[in-house]
Amino acid sequence: MFASLHGELTAQAWGDPDFEYDVYSLFHQRSLAMGWLDDRSAGGGAEDRMRRAPGLWAMNDAGCNDRSIASGADLVSWFQVETSAVADDRPLPVRPFLQCAESATTRLGTLRLAAVQLLLPVQGLDTAARPAYAPLPSMLTADWFAGRDPRSRTPVEVNINSGRYTSVPDIAERLTDHLRHLDQPVFVYSSHDVVGQDAVLAPRFDDSFWCGPPLHGMVLRGELTEWSCDAIGWLAEVIADTAASLSVHTPLLFTVTRTHSAG
Numbered sequence: 001m002f003a004s005l006h007g008e009l010t011a012q013a014w015g016d017p018d019f020e021y022d023v024y025s026l027f028h029q030r031s032l033a034m035g036w037l038d039d040r041s042a043g044g045g046a047e048d049r050m051r052r053a054p055g056l057w058a059m060n061d062a063g064c065n066d067r068s069i070a071s072g073a074d075l076v077s078w079f080q081v082e083t084s085a086v087a088d089d090r091p092l093p094v095r096p097f098l099q100c101a102e103s104a105t106t107r108l109g110t111l112r113l114a115a116v117q118l119l120l121p122v123q124g125l126d127t128a129a130r131p132a133y134a135p136l137p138s139m140l141t142a143d144w145f146a147g148r149d150p151r152s153r154t155p156v157e158v159n160i161n162s163g164r165y166t167s168v169p170d171i172a173e174r175l176t177d178h179l180r181h182l183d184q185p186v187f188v189y190s191s192h193d194v195v196g197q198d199a200v201l202a203p204r205f206d207d208s209f210w211c212g213p214p215l216h217g218m219v220l221r222g223e224l225t226e227w228s229c230d231a232i233g234w235l236a237e238v239i240a241d242t243a244a245s246l247s248v249h250t251p252l253l254f255t256v257t258r259t260h261s262a263g
Contacts, residue, residue: 001057001094001121003101004078004204007114023077024062026104031059036096038084056093057081064108074114077105078204083121089134092120092240095233102229115257116232117201119210122252125244136245138237142184145225145234153188154227154258160239161200161217161253163210169194171246172218178242179220187235189222201255210251217253224256232256 031037038055060080079101086092098116105111127135134140160175162168168175176192200214207213224231236254243252 001083001092001097002078002080002117002119002203002205002209003098004117005076005101005105005111005113006074006117006201007076008112009076009105009109010112011109023064023079023104023108024059026107027062027079027100028059030100030103031055031057034096034100036093036100054084056096057083062104064105075204076111077101077108079104080205083124086125088126088129089131089137091137091237092125094118094120094236094240095230098229098233113227113229113258115201115255116229117203117253117255118236119203119205120236120240120252120254122240122244123249125241127241127245130241136182136238136241138234138241139182139184141234142186145184145186145231148185148225152226153223155260156222156224156227157257157259158187158220158222158235158239159195159200159217159253159255159257160220160243161214161255162248162250163207163212163214163216163253165211165250166216167248167250168217168243168252171243171248174246175218175239175242176220178246179238182238184238186225186231186238187222189220191221193219195219200253201257203253210253212253214253221259227258 036056038058060082062079064077065075160168172194180189195217197213197215199219200217239254
């Protein structure tokens with residue numbers, strides 16, 4: 001998985017000018033503290049590695065646009081992990097991934113988030129193995145978002161792109177129909193269109209990293225119950241599982257942009 005956070009980052013007034021903006025170490029430490037890091041391939045003997053519990057991901061890379069702290073540049077931080085095998089009754093771990101990314105970033109300053117972009121490894125999901133009680137695992141946690149202040153609802157655009165392949169345009173109608181009929185409080189759908197490359201926030205990584213360039217996609221319009229990495233991650237998990245169940249077997253570039261302030 002890959003995530004990039006976009007917006008503005010303002011340095012803390014009490015920040016240490018000698019502090020190095022090592023967002024990699026911050027993300028690694030937070031992943032380890034929360035039990036999300038899969039470090040079984042780390043150093044030590046075979047017996048030590050066997051004793052380590054499996055985590056949700058192995059750390060690959062991360063970076064921070066230091067200039068964003070001073071200039072308000074769009075790209076603030078980015079993170080790349082290798083996702084561990086997903087349990088049959090669990091979604092892709094997008095929510096903890098984004099929460100960890102946000103925690104690492106906000107250690108550097110105050111984040112004003114404008115957009116989040118994710119690369120979702122949908123090809124690794126086996127939806128046929130989902131148990132009967134969790135055909136769409138993220139739905140088991142949808143009630144976490146119930147009872148939110150209506151004033152927190154935020155209009156967004158959700159761009160889903162399958163790169164060189166027409167996978168997303170091919171399932172656009174079925175995906176939106178499925179989403180409209182889900183009994184969940186997180187995302188209220190209003191409309192959608194099939195779109196091309198011009199509608200996509202340029203990804204941080206090279207086309208060879210996935211199946212780019214982002215030529216074939218769709219945009220969903222609607223409202224999130226709140227503008228948070230938690231809600232964005234939940235929606236990404238649902239989209240990934242839904243796409244996989246509709247026979248999408250390629251990575252998806254998933255971008256959520258806040259269209260304007262709520263209220």
